[in-house]
Amino acid sequence: MKAGIVGLPNVGKSTLFNCLSNAKAQSAxxxxxxxEPNIGVVNVPDTRLQTLEELVKPERVLPATVEIVDIAGxxxxxxxxxxxxxxxxxxxxxxxAILHVLRCFDNxxxxxxxxSVNPIRDKETIDIELQLKDLxxxxxxxxxxxxxxxxxxxxxxxxxxxxxxxxxxxxxSKNIRSLELKEEERLEYVKPLQLITDKPVLYVCNVDEAAxxxxxxxxxxxxxxxxxxxxxxxxxxxxxxxDINELDSFEERQMFLEDxxxxxxxxxxxxRAAYSLLNQQTYxxxxxxxxxxxxxxxxxxAQQAAGVIHTDFEKGFIRAEVISYEDYExxxxxxxxxxxxxxxxxxxxxxVQNGDVMHFRFNV
Numbered sequence: 001m002k003a004g005i006v007g008l009p010n011v012g013k014s015t016l017f018n019c020l021s022n023a024k025a026q027s028a029x030x031x032x033x034x035x036e037p038n039i040g041v042v043n044v045p046d047t048r049l050q051t052l053e054e055l056v057k058p059e060r061v062l063p064a065t066v067e068i069v070d071i072a073g074x075x076x077x078x079x080x081x082x083x084x085x086x087x088x089x090x091x092x093x094x095x096x097a098i099l100h101v102l103r104c105f106d107n108x109x110x111x112x113x114x115x116s117v118n119p120i121r122d123k124e125t126i127d128i129e130l131q132l133k134d135l136x137x138x139x140x141x142x143x144x145x146x147x148x149x150x151x152x153x154x155x156x157x158x159x160x161x162x163x164x165x166x167x168x169x170x171x172x173s174k175n176i177r178s179l180e181l182k183e184e185e186r187l188e189y190v191k192p193l194q195l196i197t198d199k200p201v202l203y204v205c206n207v208d209e210a211a212x213x214x215x216x217x218x219x220x221x222x223x224x225x226x227x228x229x230x231x232x233x234x235x236x237x238x239x240x241x242x243d244i245n246e247l248d249s250f251e252e253r254q255m256f257l258e259d260x261x262x263x264x265x266x267x268x269x270x271x272r273a274a275y276s277l278l279n280q281q282t283y284x285x286x287x288x289x290x291x292x293x294x295x296x297x298x299x300x301x302a303q304q305a306a307g308v309i310h311t312d313f314e315k316g317f318i319r320a321e322v323i324s325y326e327d328y329e330x331x332x333x334x335x336x337x338x339x340x341x342x343x344x345x346x347x348x349x350x351x352v353q354n355g356d357v358m359h360f361r362f363n364v
Contacts (some may be wrong), residue, residue, distance in 0.1 A: 001295065002067040003274045004095035005204075008122050010110060011103040012206040012238040014038070017070035019241040019267045038070040044275050044282070044293070045268040048325055048355060052284060052291045055332055064282050064293040066274050069095055089133050093194055097277045098201040099270070100126065101238075104218035105208040119205070119218050120225055127175060127197070134195045135170040138163055141193060162189045170197070177201065178229045200277045202232040204270065212237035213261055234273055236266040281354040284325070285309070286334070296352060303348035306360045316364035320346045325355030 005013045021040025044064040053061050071091045092098065102119040103112065142163050148156035162185045169179050175197035181190065190198060203226055205219045215235045226233060244265050247253045257265065275295075282293045283305055296305050302322075307314030323334065327342045334357075337343050352358070 001065075001275075001278050001280060002069060002095045003097045003099050003278065004069045004071050004092050005099045005101060006071050006092060006126065007101035008103075008112075008125065010112060011101045011122070013101050014070050015242050016099075016101060016204070016206070016236070016238045016267075016270075017068060019238065019245045020068050020271065040068050040070075041065050042068050042271055044271055046282065046293060048282075048329075049284070049291065049293055051329055052286050052325075052357070055328070056286050056288070056291050058287065058291045059289050060291075062290065062292040064275070064280075064295045066271060066278070068099075068274070071095075089130075089196070092130075092196055095199065097274060098196075098199050099204055099274060100201050101204045101206055102218075102222060104205040104216060104222065105211070107208070117218070119222050123203075123222070123225065124173075128173065130196045131170045131173060131175065134176065134193075134197050135167065137193055137195060138167050138170065142167065159189050166190060166195075175201075175229060177231070200231070200279075201229075202234060202270075202273050202277050205233065205235050206238045207235055209237055209240055209260070211235070212240055212266075232273055232277055234266070234270055236270060241265060241267050281352075283352050283354075283356045283358055285359070286328070286357050298354075300352050301348060302346050302350040302352055302358070302360075305352045305358065306362065309360070312364045313360050313362045316362040317348050318361040318363055320350060321359040321361070322346050322350070323357040324353065325357060328357050 005017055007013050017038055020042050044066060049063055102122055103117055104119050106117055145156050145160045149160045176195050177198050205222055207216055219235055244253050244256055279298050280295050281298050285292050294308050296308055302320040303314055303317045306317050322344045323337050327337050331337045331340055
């Protein structure tokens with residue numbers, strides 16, 4: 001799973017990346033500070049994992065992770081190769097989701113590439129470049145499909161009809177994620193094209209300290225503009241996150257947050273939001289050697305979940321022994337859950353629930 005941080009130069013992308021990954025990407029007050037994409041593997045905060053650790057006392061604990069990529073800033077003309085456009089667009093195409101950082105604060109000491117703060121204009125700048133690149137991809141595909149459709153190929157005629165609708169939406173400056181399509185049409189004809197504007201997006205409104213809790217007028221403008229788009233929105237004071245990141249102890253960080261009236265670091269919220277944006281959920285395995293969080297798509301079956309551990313588990317799947325996280329927490333141990341008759345035996349078609357604690361029986 002890979003989420004890419006994007007935005008115009010100088011909106012706080014690399015500072016945010018540093019907060020998330022502690023990788024210390026270069027961040028400075030000039031455009032194109034980031035050229036090569038920085039990559040960090042970030043643990044997904046999950047209090048359930050801490051509870052299981054306290055109950056099981058394993059030798060080690062392994063959390064779920066998300067890969068975060070800090071991608072070079074984009075400028076007008078990127079779709080035609082301006083600035084670092086070609087490189088930027090190639091990097092973003094490889095991600096599964098987009099974290100779009102928008103500058104929503106005033107500060108004369110931090111240069112804005114367009115000379116003034118306007119998050120709606122900034123969003124449109126990037127949207128247009130991504131839409132133009134997607135339009136190029138769709139038009140190339142339509143050339144091929146159109147030739148087949150002219151021969152009377154029914155499948156090609158249907159695909160052309162869908163892609164004509166996609167092209168029309170892009171020409172009207174619409175992002176494909178907000179386009180209403182039948183699920184089978186999206187999966188069969190649109191997903192294989194890896195269109196950038198079809199990727200799930202979380203808009204990150206980078207605010208100053210005063211707006212960290214409730215936002216500001218800039219944030220309200222963004223909310224209004226993205227209301228009709230299938231997207232998430234998060235308010236984050238990246239400069240505060242950077243300050244929190246410099247504190248050594250958990251206690252110091254909590255005191256800092258309390259002084260600001262915040263319950264937890266925004267970086268933790270963002271990581272969980274990215275995880276959710278990717279339509280992922282967690283199940284656990286718990287034993288004396290290891291308590292571990294495993295990542296699976298929402299809607300995955302028990303057999304598919306087993307395959308995340310090892311392909312042999314999936315091939316030779318016999319059954320899954322399942323304890324809900326709530327039962328594990330309430331009863332305090334696997335043995336007590338069994339005594340209470342709360343452990344379930346499920347087959348290969350069982351749809352795994354978020355937080356299930358599972359053991360797999362298999363034979364290869």
